[in-house]
Amino acid sequence: MIVDPAVHRDGRGFFLESHNASTFGECGLERPWVQDNHSRSCRATLRGLHLQCRRQQTKLVRVTRGEVFDVAVDVRRGSPSFLGWAGCVLSEDNFRQLYIPRGFAHGFCVISETADVQYKCDDYYDRADELVIAWDDPQIGVDWPIDEPLLSDRDRTAPTVAGCFEQLPTFSF
Structure with a gap:
């Protein structure tokens, strides 16, 4: 879901609320x-x-410097939108x-010279629980705006969805 906060600008610059628990709560999006x-x-x-996979995280992502193409992919087994993805430019x-x-x-x-990405999570990072899926998995088919990305070793050698299917979370209502 894309969130477009109200930005108040004047001759001095701008002000925005990057998070407001009450506003997010009214939309059913508030997380701890x-x-x-x-x-x-x-x-x-x-x-x-x-x-x-076990300690799943909700994330609220924003860019405070530069520009990125940001992607979310539904990898919940049994979900009606399984492997569906959405992408947008955050800047x-x-x-x-x-x-x-x-x-x-x-x-x-990153599609600018550099970018600072900040994101909130509703559970703690646990490297042992992290699953990495191939960025270029043809079964997902993300239309990335770059052809030759700079990748970490983990991202470069990540399995496709087919190679890690049993580890994926299960969809539930």
Whole structure:
């Protein structure tokens, strides 16, 4: 889900509420955020597709410097939208945020010189529980805006969905 906060601008700059528990709660989106993360990456860096399987996380992602193409993929086995993905540009100029529910894999690629990505999580990071899925898995078919990304070793060698299917979370109402 894309979140477009109200931005109040004047000659001094701008002000916005990047999170308001009451407003998010009215939309059924309020979570008990327990961790804030901040990454800085250079152009063409692609991080993802990542998720935690047992300690699933909801994320609220925004960019405070630069521009990224951000992606969420439904990897919940049995979901009506299994392997469906959504992507959007998040930037310091559009102030957009992406709300990513539990059971979705997350990834982004940097399309500016550098980008700072900040995101809230409703559960703690657990490397032992993290699952990495191939960014270029043809079964998912994300239309990334770059052809030759800079990848970590983990992202470069990640299995496809077919190679990690049994580890994926199960859809439930």
